[in-house]
Amino acid sequence: MDESWRRAKGVFAAVGGPPIMWLTFFFLTPLAIIWAYSFGENKTLVEIAISGTLSNYIHAIQPLYFGIILKSFVFATFTTIFCLILGFPVAVAITFAPEKTKAWLLLLVMLPFWTNLLIRTYALMAVLRAEGFVNQGLGALWRGASLLAGIIGVRLGAFEPLPLLHNTFAVVFGLVYVQLPFMVLPLYAALDRLDRSLLEASLDLGASQFTTFRRVVIPLATPGIVSGVLVTLIPSIGAYLTPDLLGGPQSMMIANIIERQFKTADNWPFGSALSFVLMYLTFLAIAVQAVVARSRKTRSV
Amino acid sequence: MSVLGASRRSLLSGLGAAAVGFSLEGLSGCATRYPRGRNGEEARLNFYNWDTYTGKTTLQDFKAATGVEVKMSLFATNDELFSKLKAGNPGFDVIVPSNEFVTRMILSDMLEPLDLKKIPNRINLLPAFQDAAFDPGRRYSMPYTWLVLGIGYRKSKTDGVPDSWKWLMDSDRYSGRIGLFSQADDLIELGAKYLGHSVLNIPTNMVDQIAEMYIRQKPHVKIFHNDEGQDLLLAGDVDVVMEYNGDIAQVMQEDPDLAFVVPKEGSIINSDCLCIPKGAPRPDNAHQFINFVLGAKAGAEIYSTIMYPTPNAAALALMPESYRLNPAIFPPPAAMAKCEYAAFEGLRRAQLYDETLTRIFAA
Numbered sequence: 001m002d003e004s005w006r007r008a009k010g011v012f013a014a015v016g017g018p019p020i021m022w023l024t025f026f027f028l029t030p031l032a033i034i035w036a037y038s039f040g041e042n043k044t045l046v047e048i049a050i051s052g053t054l055s056n057y058i059h060a061i062q063p064l065y066f067g068i069i070l071k072s073f074v075f076a077t078f079t080t081i082f083c084l085i086l087g088f089p090v091a092v093a094i095t096f097a098p099e100k101t102k103a104w105l106l107l108l109v110m111l112p113f114w115t116n117l118l119i120r121t122y123a124l125m126a127v128l129r130a131e132g133f134v135n136q137g138l139g140a141l142w143r144g145a146s147l148l149a150g151i152i153g154v155r156l157g158a159f160e161p162l163p164l165l166h167n168t169f170a171v172v173f174g175l176v177y178v179q180l181p182f183m184v185l186p187l188y189a190a191l192d193r194l195d196r197s198l199l200e201a202s203l204d205l206g207a208s209q210f211t212t213f214r215r216v217v218i219p220l221a222t223p224g225i226v227s228g229v230l231v232t233l234i235p236s237i238g239a240y241l242t243p244d245l246l247g248g249p250q251s252m253m254i255a256n257i258i259e260r261q262f263k264t265a266d267n268w269p270f271g272s273a274l275s276f277v278l279m280y281l282t283f284l285a286i287a288v289q290a291v292v293a294r295s296r297k298t299r300s301v
Numbered sequence: 302m303s304v305l306g307a308s309r310r311s312l313l314s315g316l317g318a319a320a321v322g323f324s325l326e327g328l329s330g331c332a333t334r335y336p337r338g339r340n341g342e343e344a345r346l347n348f349y350n351w352d353t354y355t356g357k358t359t360l361q362d363f364k365a366a367t368g369v370e371v372k373m374s375l376f377a378t379n380d381e382l383f384s385k386l387k388a389g390n391p392g393f394d395v396i397v398p399s400n401e402f403v404t405r406m407i408l409s410d411m412l413e414p415l416d417l418k419k420i421p422n423r424i425n426l427l428p429a430f431q432d433a434a435f436d437p438g439r440r441y442s443m444p445y446t447w448l449v450l451g452i453g454y455r456k457s458k459t460d461g462v463p464d465s466w467k468w469l470m471d472s473d474r475y476s477g478r479i480g481l482f483s484q485a486d487d488l489i490e491l492g493a494k495y496l497g498h499s500v501l502n503i504p505t506n507m508v509d510q511i512a513e514m515y516i517r518q519k520p521h522v523k524i525f526h527n528d529e530g531q532d533l534l535l536a537g538d539v540d541v542v543m544e545y546n547g548d549i550a551q552v553m554q555e556d557p558d559l560a561f562v563v564p565k566e567g568s569i570i571n572s573d574c575l576c577i578p579k580g581a582p583r584p585d586n587a588h589q590f591i592n593f594v595l596g597a598k599a600g601a602e603i604y605s606t607i608m609y610p611t612p613n614a615a616a617l618a619l620m621p622e623s624y625r626l627n628p629a630i631f632p633p634p635a636a637m638a639k640c641e642y643a644a645f646e647g648l649r650r651a652q653l654y655d656e657t658l659t660r661i662f663a664a
Binding site for chain 2: 042044045046064065067068129130131166248249250252257260261262263264265266267270
């Protein structure tokens with residue numbers, strides 16, 4: 001294997017070169033520039049002096065900003081939990097569906113990706129707003145109910161539309177809606193590889209459906225759960241569009257603050273520092289998770 | 302002290318040049334399609350403008366008059382305009398920044414001085430707009446419109462005219478039906494206006510006082526919007542909203558139940574200006590275009606569409622009464638007397654206002 005790789009150097013360069021160049025120029029270089037800015041200060045409106053100062057980082061971990069970072073983690077955690085609760089049954093259903101239906105169900109899961117996120121978010125606004133579809137539907141039901149109540153002589157008040165938009169509920173709802181496919185697909189991939197005979201063995205040996213699910217399915221699906229949780233959690237922490245359009249002032253997340261630093265506040269060094277604090281924390285969380293997972297594995301052996 | 306000595310502009314321009322190059326060339330198609338005009342420039346022009354901010358036939362009329370074809374691209378905020386040009390001009394000939402950003406761009410050496418000899422139509426401007434504090438001598442900018450912030454409201458849902466900032470900032474009378482701007486500087490400067498201070502040189506302790514006022518008011522505020530207050534008002538999401546007069550005047554044509562008032566404490570005036578950015582590829586066409594827009598007929602055609610107040614006396618004379626006497630477009634002089642221009646007061650202040658807004662939102 002090693003030998004053939006060495007002999008096919010030309011092929012390797014041809015295949016690997018463009019992605020590596022792409023990664024270097026369009027990912028690592030801009031990231032390095034932003035990293036350098038995080039140690040800089042504004043000199044004029046268009047000039048940043050990279051002076052090696054830590055003041056941006058000190059500013060970024062003040063309670064005001066750290067609190068918003070924490071809040072973003074909390075929102076993202078709730079989003080991930082809801083996605084897991086909703087996504088697991090969906091993934092199980094797709095796994096055990098007949099082959100033909102399976103393809104259609106997977107297509108349905110991926111269908112939202114055919115529409116731009118911005119358009120989907122605006123559509124969600126049309127659903128949730130005070131004169132939106134949900135409130136209109138509830139309003140119609142309420143009018144029906146008050147008609148019926150009128151017959152038996154009870155008076156219902158006027159319909160008050162539910163506050164569904166511009167609050168924390170709307171943000172988490174929107175995030176779950178956006179992230180759900182990212183949870184379902186890795187879960188499905190893990191469950192689909194699962195050896196069915198293990199389930200039959202467990203059931204034959206007297207375990208109930210629930211015990212089989214808890215002791216056999218979940219442990220075997222763990223790699224899928226972990227990757228599903230990571231690809232849901234990390235983008236949710238940095239979500240920008242959803243809290244911006246669906247949220248109120250209270251549900252502002254850290255990406256909205258970062259965006260303002262690069263636009264209205266014109267404070268690129270501070271925005272860069274905030275971005276990197278977020279990135280360090282995410283790395284830290286992943287590292288802790290990996291260490292915990294490894295120690296658990298060694299213990300179980 | 303600069304270790305790398307790198308400026309944002311030099312770092313980015315190297316990276317951005319390639320991408321920007323093909324985006325604008327792609328936009329304008331094959332360059333050879335455009336014949337050269339008498340001034341030796343290609344007969345085309347890239348105009349970077351706000352949305353819904355030209356007349357229906359302005360660009361065609363300009364082409365008929367001069368043979369120059371205008372490609373218009375749109376920006377939504379001054380920040381967007383500024384950051385697009387910060388890394389070097391990607392090929393725009395005429396831009397429309399607001400007064401504060403005219404200052405910022407002059408300070409950052411991003412504007413080309415105007416050749417006033419090529420803009421004879423500037424005599425059409427009202428005396429008050431012949432000169433401007435944010436651009437002394439009008440060396441870099443020609444006024445296009447002016448705007449004033451105020452309260453847009455739904456007449457059937459308010460008790461009389463809500464003619465004080467109090468109803469937005471410091472009262473629960475319209476609880477749950479209030480829309481405020483999410484722009485830090487406007488919020489804080491108007492807060493100062495409500496407290497009886499000028500919008501300039503607001504002391505730090507007053508900024509704190511204003512922040513506390515907004516934090517108290519927050520439970521009554523339905524939404525902090527990004528300049529789409531007119532749509533929220535029209536859709537019934539809010540009944541009193543902080544917005545620009547022209548935006549409200551546009552929706553008043555659709556719904557007669559809407560109105561606009563400049564609060565009695567006074568407000569902020571803005572002026573959007575035509576400027577030529579540094580490095581504009583076709584400066585002579587740009588001057589021709591600015592001169593054309595300042596003409597009486599072209600101006601009248603624009604203002605009757607966009608419903609913003611005009612700084613152009615000759616165009617105003619051609620306008621119908623429904624525009625000239627519209628109190629949303631031209632608020633009564635008594636209210637306007639207390640209005641003032643905001644000014645760029647340095648980055649430190651912009652950052653203080655931004656942090657204050659974060660504090661208000663997070664509280």
